[in-house]
Amino acid sequence: MNILLVHAHPEERSLNGTLARFMREHLEAAGHTVQVSDLHAMRWKASLDAEDFPAREAGTPFHPMHDSQRAFASGRQSPDVAAEQDKLRWADVLILQFPMWWFSMPARLKGWVDRVYAHGFAYGVGEHSEQRWGERYGEGVMAGKRAMLVVTTGGWASHYDPRGINGPMDELLFPIQHGILHYPGFDVLPPFVVYQSSRMDAERLQRTQAELAQRLDTLATTAPLPFRAQNGGDYDIPALTLRADLAPGQEGMRVHLRSPNEDRSAADPRKEHGALSNDSAPCRVGARCGPVSLRLWLSALAPGSPG
Numbered sequence: 001m002n003i004l005l006v007h008a009h010p011e012e013r014s015l016n017g018t019l020a021r022f023m024r025e026h027l028e029a030a031g032h033t034v035q036v037s038d039l040h041a042m043r044w045k046a047s048l049d050a051e052d053f054p055a056r057e058a059g060t061p062f063h064p065m066h067d068s069q070r071a072f073a074s075g076r077q078s079p080d081v082a083a084e085q086d087k088l089r090w091a092d093v094l095i096l097q098f099p100m101w102w103f104s105m106p107a108r109l110k111g112w113v114d115r116v117y118a119h120g121f122a123y124g125v126g127e128h129s130e131q132r133w134g135e136r137y138g139e140g141v142m143a144g145k146r147a148m149l150v151v152t153t154g155g156w157a158s159h160y161d162p163r164g165i166n167g168p169m170d171e172l173l174f175p176i177q178h179g180i181l182h183y184p185g186f187d188v189l190p191p192f193v194v195y196q197s198s199r200m201d202a203e204r205l206q207r208t209q210a211e212l213a214q215r216l217d218t219l220a221t222t223a224p225l226p227f228r229a230q231n232g233g234d235y236d237i238p239a240l241t242l243r244a245d246l247a248p249g250q251e252g253m254r255v256h257l258r259s260p261n262e263d264r265s266a267a268d269p270r271k272e273h274g275a276l277s278n279d280s281a282p283c284r285v286g287a288r289c290g291p292v293s294l295r296l297w298l299s300a301l302a303p304g305s306p307g
Helices: 015-029 064-074 079-090 107-116 174-182 202-217 230-234 293-301
Strands: 002-007 033-038 093-099 146-152 192-194
Touching (some): 015 093, 015 146, 079 107, 093 174, 146 174, 192 202
Parallel strands (some): 146 192
16 A cells, blocks of 8 residues: 655654654555655644745735635645645555644644645535535545554543543544544544653553554554544535434534444435535635644643653
C-alpha cells in the first residue's frame, strides 16, 4: 500500500520522533511504500492567510473559503499545499502522528489541515440541495482511503477514562477523527494512543513498538470506527440531525457512531423516491476547521505533554 505519514513534533530524538522512524522502517520492511511529511523538518507554514494566494486581486479583503476555492479551481495554489494534496491523492492510508498538546494537535499539524484541505478538494464537494448536503462524512475525495491517529500524551490512561478528569479520549479525538478525517471520506481506524509518554524506558518502548507493529500490520483489515454516513439515510436533510428513530433518548457525539445492535432495517423514504443520488454540483458549504492562530498561541505557552 501507499502510506502517507504526517509527523508533527519539533524534536527528532523525542518519543514521537522515535515512533515515526519505527513506523517508516516497519512499513517499508513489510513492502509498503511510505512518504513522510515531517512538518517541523519542512518548516511548514502553519497559518492560513493571504500569502497563500499570490494570484488573488491586490487590495481586496482576504476571504479564506473564496480565495481557496478560486486558487484550487485555477491551479494557482501555493506549491507546498499542492504537493501535500498530491500526496493525499497518492496515499491509500494516512497516518497523523502527534503529541496531544492542550487537548488537541500541535499548531503546525492544524495548519497543515487548514491549508491543505482546500475548498473543492476536502470540502465544498458534491451536490448541495434539499436531498444531499455535499459529499462529506463518508463521501468525498478521500472515500475508499483509510486513516489512523498515532497520539502520545503525558497523562495516565485513567485520566482519559469516561469518568477521568481530562474527559474520554474518544471524545477529545472526535473533532479530529470525525471532523477532519471522516468529513472528507476517510474510513477512520481506531487510534493508537500512548499514555504516560514521559515515563518511557527501553523495556516499555519495546512493548509499545510491538503493539504499534501489530496495528501497522493490520491497516488493511482493521474494522474502522462505525461513523454514520451523512447521506446514507441516517440524517434528516437539510437539518442534518439524526433521525428520531435512531439512538432514541441519546445525544452528543456518541450518536454519530452506529451501535452494533442497531436496527437498520427501516427503509429511508428518500431512497424509495430516488432522492439519494450521486449527482455532483458545486457546493457552497464553508470550512469546518477554525483558524490556527489560537492553537499557535496555546502551543507557545506550554505543551500539554512531553511526548
